[in-house]
Amino acid sequence: MDSAQFPLPTAQPSQWVVYLTARCNFACDYCIQKGRIIPGQRRKPWGKYEELTGEQWVRAFNDLPVRPDHTLILTGGEPSIHKDFYYIASHLEGYKVDLTSNLTLDVDRLTREMNATGRKLYSSFHTFHPDFITAEDFVEKAIQIRDSGVIENPLFSMVNLDEFPHFRSDQYNERFMEFCEVADRRGLQFQRNEFRGNHMGAAFAHEETHNIECTSGWVNMAPNGDIYNCQYHLEARKNCFGNITDIENVKPMPEFGSFFSCSDFGYCDPCHENSGRGAFRDANGVVFRRTDHDPDQYLKWMEPSAIAEVGRRYLDQGQLEKAQGALRMGIEKLEARGEEASAETWSDLGISLWAADAKQDALDALLRGVQAGDTDSKTIAAALELGRETEQTDDVRNVLIPFVPADRLAQIEDALTESF
Ligand code: SF4
Ligand code: SF4
DSSP states (O other): OOGGGOOSOOSSTTOEEEEOOSOOSOOOTTOOSSSOOOTTOOOOOSOOOOOOOHHHHHHHHHTOSOOOSSEEEEESSOGGGSTTHHHHHHHOOSSEEEEEEOSOSOHHHHHHHHHHHTOOEEEEEEEEOTTTSOHHHHHHHHHHHHTSSSEEEEEEEEEEOTTOGGGOOHHHHHHHHHHHHHHHHHTOOOEEEEOOOEETTEEOOOOOOEEEEEOOOOEEEOTTSEEESSHHHHHHTOSOOEEGGGGGGOOOOOOTTOOEEEEEETSOOHHHHTTSSOOEEOTTOOEEOOOOOOGGGGGGGSOHHHHHHHHHHHHHTTOHHHHHHHHHHHHHHHHHTTOOOOHHHHHHHHHHHHHTTOHHHHHHHHHHHHHTTOOOHHHHHHHHHHHHHTTOHHHHHHHHTTTSOHHHHHHHHHHHHHHO
């Protein structure tokens, strides 16, 4: 085979991606390596394979007739759980090898094996996943790998879930704060990466497909060596171009920038779709790349109690409209099932509406909270105060009387009067 017949595109520096395994030792609910991301539901990458051995990978790459001096990304799943990961990382020749790992790898072993062959990794990318590793452990490993001398450009990161409280448990939030503090104290630089778990502004749902023209010209190699142009086709094992161990019979692959038809638009992996490299062209000839995120799309799959939690976190963050949207959605979901929302949910809705100056709606929601069992003094005081501001003091008192003992109600009213 001469270079003119070589079937893999080589123009883009980060186009060749080797998925050494589709397994992972973590199970992040925001993992975008298969469709239908549901907050709170642990998920693994996309499947099982008869994985190529280290020798097969190394022989296939080192024997290629065209070896562009560009990046070869080793990823997964978690690539370091491939049984021959250290051999592969330390024996590839003629590439800028880049590693993506959750940092559970054995840094001492990587350092030893890279030094034994005299090779270095060109770059590496490590993301902190707070539900599965402590901040101390991650930062310790990160510093060890940064200072190992076997990776030229190590990079550390966290997914930016500020706009996506759906995916942040209390433990996540605590470890995130701890991570910021430990990284700062120990001098570890890190960046925050955009969450790419949306498809065209909607949740990544795998609900419907459309015909489109696409330019996704990745060279994605599955754990068994099969080659695909995009991550969805890789995961679905669809439209295979051939196998890296049999390059003579690989069909020519598209370059980024050349449009081809695809009937699977809608199932596209959001990471690659959102990477900014590819583009789509619709039936009217309009070329587009990506649209805005809409985190609320996720709420439709969540249980009402989890939605209420999201609403509460939005409220804590001062995002009042978002809080109201989430809390109302949770209430509506329950009502559609013939069930009542919790007292706290109504009260949270009332507080968020009051903060947004929607006094009557706030009062109605707070009184629903009291009727559902929230007799916290702050809630009662808020209802009384809103009753005064909307000139409904007597009506509000009448609603409260069956739920709050008269002497306690009088105490709260007296305290409010003193504070005016
Ligand atoms: S560590 Fe990465 S590959 Fe593994 S489950 Fe989490 S996001 Fe997915
Ligand atoms: S439209 Fe989506 S599924 Fe089809 S090739 Fe492009 S990225 Fe892949």
